[in-house]
Amino acid sequence: MTRTVTIADLKNRPAGSQLIDVRSPSEFASGHIPGAINIPMEQIESRLDDLSPTKPITLICQIGKRARMTAGLLGPCNLEISVLEGGTGAWINSGLPTVRSIPSRWSLERQVRLGAGLLIVMALTLAIWWNPRWGFLAAFVGFGLTFAGLTDICPMAELLRRLPWNKVSHCQVGCSEADLSRSCH
Helix, strand or coil, X not given: CCEEECHHHHHCCCCCCEEEECCCHHHHHHCECCCCEECCHHHHHHHHHHCCCCCCEEEECCCCHXXXXXXXXXXHHCCCEEEECCHHHHHHHCCCCCECCCCCCCCHHHHHHHHHHHHHHHHHHHHHXXXXXXXXXXXXXXXXXXXXXXXXXXXXXXXXXXCHHHCCCCCCCCCCHHHHHCCCC
């Protein structure tokens, strides 16, 4: 059984302990606990060398579910692991400081789930009320999600990544002071 820690425990953690945030990079960038390192859950097994085997590890996600799943993946490694109860959401709700690297936005994963869900609901509604052939759109989305799950390639995520709200504005290397004042993006 993985040990859970409260926010109070985390604030008083021993020096040198590791805070590992297992959320996606965009979730991490939209707000994380100071001092946390981002190692997404799907990368944890391939990045074991990034973890110190001699220091306690606290796993963090948004509410705790992915952190508990990650703790299960790390179980055989004989590491001292705990999970933050309530995750980053509880930390933020407690009014504690949060590091934000980008303006708050939804993760691509969440955008894909919303987009796929809306397409399926729309297709089924149109199939029932207008023409049954709209059911093929729901099947297409289902096949797309299955393909993404099997191959780790998600065309919908790639499309969403290109939309304006998912682009990070930054100055290009070599921008002059004058370029900066005119918005060098």
